[in-house]
Amino acid sequence: MRSTDPGRVGRPHVVIIGAGFGGINAARRLRDADVSVTVIDRGTSHLFQPLLYQCATGALSEGSISTPIRHLLRRQRNAEVYCAEATGIDPVARTVTVTRMDSSVAEVGYDYLVVAAGMRTSYHGNEHLMDHAIGMKTLDDALAIRRKIFAAFEVAETLSDPEARKPWLTFAVAGGGPTGVELAGQIRELATLALEREFRSIDPAEARVLLFHGADRVLPSFSETLSARARETLDAIGVETHLGVHVTDVTAEAVQTTDKATGTVTTYPARTTLWTTGVEAVPFAGALATALGVDQARGGTIPVGDDLSVDGHPEIFVVGDMSSHRGLPGVAEVAMQGGRHAGAVIAGLVAGGADRPGFRYRDLGSAAYIARRHALLEAGRVRLSGRMGWLAWGAIHIAFLAGVRNRAGTVLVWATSLMTDTRRERAITYGDPQTARKSF
Ligand SMILES: Cc1cc2nc3c(=O)[nH]c(=O)nc-3n(C[C@H](O)[C@H](O)[C@H](O)COP(=O)(O)OP(=O)(O)OC[C@H]3O[C@@H](n4cnc5c(N)ncnc54)[C@H](O)[C@@H]3O)c2cc1C
Known part of the structure; x- marks a missing residue:
């Protein structure tokens, strides 16, 4: 032993x-x-x-x-x-x-x-994309994305030329699966609700959120009906969804896409690109x-x-x-x-047994958040969207969070944000002050 x-x-x-x-x-x-x-x-x-x-x-x-x-x-x-x-x-x-x-x-x-x-x-072999397109898998990723998003609004606020502001207020998300859809929706909500009265030069609601997805519908793991509902909600909150395109290059200043059917290459000036297309x-x-x-x-x-x-x-x-x-x-x-x-x-x-039973997975369904009061839940024949889906989504996520403290705290924060339209967890840390500016 x-x-x-x-x-x-x-x-x-x-x-x-x-x-x-x-x-x-x-x-x-x-x-x-x-x-x-x-x-x-x-x-x-x-x-x-x-x-x-x-x-x-x-x-x-x-x-x-x-x-x-x-x-x-x-x-x-x-x-x-x-x-x-x-x-x-x-x-x-x-x-x-x-x-x-x-x-x-x-x-x-x-x-x-x-x-x-x-x-x-995974960057599918295009490792150079990693330099400018942050993934979404670890706490470090989440904090780097937070830094990138809030820094972009701050830089835009200080620029007097409206044209120069635009790339800073353009947020590109590669991947229309649950993570990409959730991120895109949240950035629009952030721009239109939480930041609404906080800036003086820019109107955060002008922020463009571009969602790029290779397939012909977002959230392909959900039924066509729910996927269509998600698309309607994304349209309603102002996310610009581009289907049938792959993100083929990302630099500090722009994101480039290639249309799968026609091969047309398009470049969008964007200072923030987030990568959710593979693991x-x-x-x-x-x-x-x-x-x-x-x-x-x-x-x-x-x-x-x-x-x-x-x-x-x-x-x-x-x-x-x-x-x-x-x-x-x-x-x-x-x-x-x-x-x-x-x-x-x-x-x-x-314990002395010799049995090695086979694994039988019990599918309890899946859920995805789209926007405030809009989420999807699909479990067997149960298909919920809109407010019902949102309530079910909230209950499931609270139930699965580890620890009573985190569950209670999250319920409180969500309730406060709903009532006040605020987001308070916006602290940015730089780690190494010498390299901090490079991450913009
Ligand atoms: C942004 C995002 C949203 C998601 N949303 C949903 C959702 O809504 N519903 C859902 O069901 N699933 C969702 N998932 C998927 C779900 O989180 C994963 O399926 C789940 O975390 C997998 O669990 P795991 O134990 O296999 O790996 P993980 O939860 O990833 O845990 C792996 C652990 O291994 C550690 N580790 C890695 N390498 C080493 C090493 N070499 N040595 C020591 N430790 C190591 C890591 O630190 C980590 O703690 C989401 C995933 C992401 C990234």
């Missing part, structure tokens, strides 16, 4: 990489099992990604959408937290190589391994695939068997977004159920 804690020697050691939806649920499922659990994460907080866009647009604070991992697991006596980035694995020695925050390296042994390290933004597995997936001798599937994900373990490695499970299992989508519910399933299989094996 391997353990990082001498007090726990003798019990099988379960190492979980990633404290997102999959990892936390795997750890919790092992609460009563006779194992010691080590949750390794490169960060200190469990992040509620579905509300990242609200943090990016000043509606919620970073603290409202994240919870310290240690706090989440504080009552789970058999679990410890190890803050480090997993960088390699030796499946023969059964060790994971980790790099701590001070760049020092260590090895952590395991008897069972659950990998739930998620995805990162790929985090680099650890590559190290894992090489070490285990498996081919990565779509987006660099790791193929798993019925019980979510990797073929030929019954002690290694991959769950959540990084796992490729029967085409299941990269959504929170798949990760949560997958994490619980891996935890249950391990608990059963440790």
